[in-house]
Amino acid sequence: MAAHSDIYPALLLIGDGLGDRAVPELGGKTPLEAANTPTLDRLAAEGESGLMDPIGVGIRGGSDTGHLALLGYDPYKYYPGRGPFEALGIGMSVARGDLAFRCNFSTVDDGLIVLDRRAGRIKDGTAELAAALNGLQIEDVTCYFKESIAHRAALVMRGPGLGEHVSDVDPHEVGAKVWEAHSTKEGDAASEKTARILNAFVRKSYEILDQHPINVQRRAQGLPPANIALPRGIGVSPDLPPFNEKAGVKSACIVEVGLVKGLGEYLGMDVIDVQGSTASVDTDTEAIGRAVIEALQDHNFVLCNVKGPDVAGHDGNARGKISIIEKIDRMVEQIVAATGGKLIIAFTGDHSTPVTYGDHTGEPCPILFWGPTVRKDLVTTFGETAASQGGVHRIRGLDVVNILTSYMGVQEKFGA
Amino acid sequence: MAAHSDIYPALLLIGDGLGDRAVPELGGKTPLEAANTPTLDRLAAEGESGLMDPIGVGIRGGSDTGHLALLGYDPYKYYPGRGPFEALGIGMSVARGDLAFRCNFSTVDDGLIVLDRRAGRIKDGTAELAAALNGLQIEDVTCYFKESIAHRAALVMRGPGLGEHVSDVDPHEVGAKVWEAHSTKEGDAASEKTARILNAFVRKSYEILDQHPINVQRRAQGLPPANIALPRGIGVSPDLPPFNEKAGVKSACIVEVGLVKGLGEYLGMDVIDVQGSTASVDTDTEAIGRAVIEALQDHNFVLCNVKGPDVAGHDGNARGKISIIEKIDRMVEQIVAATGGKLIIAFTGDHSTPVTYGDHTGEPCPILFWGPTVRKDLVTTFGETAASQGGVHRIRGLDVVNILTSYMGVQEKFGA
Numbered sequence: 116m117a118a119h120s121d122i123y124p125a126l127l128l129i130g131d132g133l134g135d136r137a138v139p140e141l142g143g144k145t146p147l148e149a150a151n152t153p154t155l156d157r158l159a160a161e162g163e164s165g166l167m168d169p170i171g172v173g174i175r176g177g178s179d180t181g182h183l184a185l186l187g188y189d190p191y192k193y194y195p196g197r198g199p200f201e202a203l204g205i206g207m208s209v210a211r212g213d214l215a216f217r218c219n220f221s222t223v224d225d226g227l228i229v230l231d232r233r234a235g236r237i238k239d240g241t242a243e244l245a246a247a248l249n250g251l252q253i254e255d256v257t258c259y260f261k262e263s264i265a266h267r268a269a270l271v272m273r274g275p276g277l278g279e280h281v282s283d284v285d286p287h288e289v290g291a292k293v294w295e296a297h298s299t300k301e302g303d304a305a306s307e308k309t310a311r312i313l314n315a316f317v318r319k320s321y322e323i324l325d326q327h328p329i330n331v332q333r334r335a336q337g338l339p340p341a342n343i344a345l346p347r348g349i350g351v352s353p354d355l356p357p358f359n360e361k362a363g364v365k366s367a368c369i370v371e372v373g374l375v376k377g378l379g380e381y382l383g384m385d386v387i388d389v390q391g392s393t394a395s396v397d398t399d400t401e402a403i404g405r406a407v408i409e410a411l412q413d414h415n416f417v418l419c420n421v422k423g424p425d426v427a428g429h430d431g432n433a434r435g436k437i438s439i440i441e442k443i444d445r446m447v448e449q450i451v452a453a454t455g456g457k458l459i460i461a462f463t464g465d466h467s468t469p470v471t472y473g474d475h476t477g478e479p480c481p482i483l484f485w486g487p488t489v490r491k492d493l494v495t496t497f498g499e500t501a502a503s504q505g506g507v508h509r510i511r512g513l514d515v516v517n518i519l520t521s522y523m524g525v526q527e528k529f530g531a
Numbered sequence: 532m533a534a535h536s537d538i539y540p541a542l543l544l545i546g547d548g549l550g551d552r553a554v555p556e557l558g559g560k561t562p563l564e565a566a567n568t569p570t571l572d573r574l575a576a577e578g579e580s581g582l583m584d585p586i587g588v589g590i591r592g593g594s595d596t597g598h599l600a601l602l603g604y605d606p607y608k609y610y611p612g613r614g615p616f617e618a619l620g621i622g623m624s625v626a627r628g629d630l631a632f633r634c635n636f637s638t639v640d641d642g643l644i645v646l647d648r649r650a651g652r653i654k655d656g657t658a659e660l661a662a663a664l665n666g667l668q669i670e671d672v673t674c675y676f677k678e679s680i681a682h683r684a685a686l687v688m689r690g691p692g693l694g695e696h697v698s699d700v701d702p703h704e705v706g707a708k709v710w711e712a713h714s715t716k717e718g719d720a721a722s723e724k725t726a727r728i729l730n731a732f733v734r735k736s737y738e739i740l741d742q743h744p745i746n747v748q749r750r751a752q753g754l755p756p757a758n759i760a761l762p763r764g765i766g767v768s769p770d771l772p773p774f775n776e777k778a779g780v781k782s783a784c785i786v787e788v789g790l791v792k793g794l795g796e797y798l799g800m801d802v803i804d805v806q807g808s809t810a811s812v813d814t815d816t817e818a819i820g821r822a823v824i825e826a827l828q829d830h831n832f833v834l835c836n837v838k839g840p841d842v843a844g845h846d847g848n849a850r851g852k853i854s855i856i857e858k859i860d861r862m863v864e865q866i867v868a869a870t871g872g873k874l875i876i877a878f879t880g881d882h883s884t885p886v887t888y889g890d891h892t893g894e895p896c897p898i899l900f901w902g903p904t905v906r907k908d909l910v911t912t913f914g915e916t917a918a919s920q921g922g923v924h925r926i927r928g929l930d931v932v933n934i935l936t937s938y939m940g941v942q943e944k945f946g947a
Contacts, residue, residue, distance in 0.1 A: 528890075
């Protein structure tokens with residue numbers, strides 16, 4: 116009898132920045148190859164693996180564009196600039212039609228010459244400073260403002276007739292004067308309006324922040340005041356179809372990257388926070404594992420992102436990358452054991468962050484698929500080189516959800 | 532001297548639903564891997580193999596969309612909904628501009644409430660019932676109607692100014708009343724006309740069928756009358772360029788799937804019927820082999836589809852799938868022997884139909900190319916796992932005819 120009724124849930128597990136290059140101090144192995152990963156090796160041996168280009172062959176992507184693609188949304192079609200995702204990532208409400216910007220708290224003099232683009236990498240008091248800007252009304256537009264980590268923040272503009280074709284205000288350079296924004300699209304009244312509001316917002320942020328008690332205190336401590344907000348990375352909120360509808364699943368999102376959390380929320384996934392998740396190599400992967408196991412009780416698709424490999428990659432910390440990969444390996448064992456193996460797992464990265472380079476690169480990530488319905492190839496360990504020999508060959512990020520929903524048994528048929 | 536003048540004919544042989552997954556009762560092998568296939572193994576050893584995604588990586592396709600792609604027509608561009616292929620598949624004439632629907636004979640009460648969507652899965656008498664509807668003239672439109680298998684039928688509307696944006700009449704639910712069709716495109720007079728004709732056709736089908744002698748007899752036997760025709764799956768006949776012109780060949784089509792036969796006719800291929808072809812595992816593959824050999828006398832491209840592997844896959848019948856694959860192996864030997872090996876062979880599937888799943892899935896099909904001009908790789912047997920190591924790597928259905936016409940020596944050069 117055909118077991119057509121065998122339907123499995125799926126876990127799409129992302130080791131952020133997983134892919135790497137040969138590391139001399141590891142004898143030419145990558146951190147993934149040097150790590151002791153008995154469970155990932157077993158899954159690769161029992162399933163199939165290959166290489167996956169999140170966005171396209173050779174393309175250096177981000178966590179936002181990478182996750183967009185891995186969830187089946189072509190970032191060349193859907194990526195609206197980083198602003199909206201940044202805002203979503205710190206828990207701001209973003210509605211369709213809003214404009215959003217990433218911002219820095221910066222230090223300027225009274226001629227608006229930039230003295231420090233990051234206001235001395237300010238750590239404390241940004242919540243109060245942000246609150247002083249939040250809700251500013253300029254013409255018929257409301258400006259929502261919220262602090263992120265350190266000197267970072269986000270601005271959401273909500274109001275009628277806003278356009279997105281606007282030049283920068285942040286000169287990206289110390290000693291330069293803050294630029295006046297202008298429309299970059301001839302005759303576009305909406306973008307002219309945005310430029311006007313943006314210039315007014317920047318000016319007002321200086322007026323409000325310069326003598327704010329937090330900055331009075333900072334000056335007294337010899338610290339540069341965070342006396343202006345400089346927006347950049349403008350983006351209009353994207354028209355993304357909800358993930359559950361698009362993929363035919365009921366999904367949860369357990370991720371350590373604010374940007375990706377915001378994306379999950381925007382896509383209508385159930386976003387689950389985990390106590391002990393630190394978004395670094397010291398994160399509590401066992402707690403994340405428990406959250407995944409619990410989410411699989413009432414969801415049939417879980418996206419889980421562990422940020423540590425990317426952090427270690429940026430830090431050039433090969434040992435740290437090995438350590439977090441070994442923690443992920445134990446987490447996968449924990450999940451497989453708790454579910455009796457009755458699930459489909461895909462494990463990969465959203466981009467490569469080689470420890471020898473310290474930033475994202477365009478090489479593909481290794482990917483493995485494992486589960487009761489998954490084909491078996493001849494690969495017996497999990498790593499960049501081994502995966503290059505795998506039965507999956509070389510696929511795109513956009514293919515991953517289709518492969519999963521086929522193995523899950525929930526994909527609609529195209530044709531008869 | 533280069534043998535530039537060596538031109539070979541090609542056989543594109545499709546084992547319908549060939550691809551599979553590991554089967555526990557076969558010790559983890561797929562049916563293709565478990566089957567005794569000395570000829571296919573030899574061809575794989577002498578030629579090259581790989582994996583082929585008929586429609587796209589991870590995409591669950593049908594026989595119609597799969598064959599469209601394998602013949603080089605992008606189904607995302609050309610697939611018009613199932614109606615036209617269904618009609619073609621049962622031998623109805625479909626012309627450019629016609630609208631076609633799949634239909635069910637159903638049972639309704641006198642308030643047009645659906646009592647049985649399949650009229651008790653009626654087996655006999657549908658030819659007479661269909662004849663009573665065939666040729667109905669409504670306004671300036673002629674309705675052609677023909678029975679298919681069991682409760683299934685097809686409707687072709689031919690006439691001026693018909694539009695395809697029309698809502699359903701089949702409520703897809705017992706206890707619901709037959710719906711009134713309406714145009715789903717604001718201000719589209721052509722679709723309004725189609726909706727009007729469709730509603731009139733459904734009404735007339737009830738008036739004509741309800742007291743038809745076949746139904747009088749069915750009621751006397753306690754069977755539900757097949758007293759209405761409910762169309763669905765509307766499609767406008769697609770604007771497909773003829774295959775011979777597109778591929779630069781003279782082609783024949785020897786296939787066991789009605790849908791694909793219809794496609795071949797529509798594409799202008801010479802469709803050849805085979806006595807003893809049953810579209811199941813008991814089909815006469817030797818007779819099909821003879822037909823292929825004969826067709827190769829006066830065609831340089833033969834598409835041949837053997838349906839059995841798909842039937843066995845749907846039935847969850849691993850032994851049956853092995854048996855029909857072994858028959859295909861002998862048929863290939865027969866064809867190679869009769870032609871002295873002077874041809875190019877591609878053997879693959881139009882989709883996977885794993886016996887453990889019982890329906891189509893999105894995994895790629897193994898594919899092999901063989902012939903005097905074909906490259907050789909390191910693979911020595913034919914099967915899903917072996918093919919994953921092959922020199923063809925992972926290609927798309929759309930690539931197959933191009934590979935064949937290049938090996939045949941008949942492809943036009945693109946460039947100088």
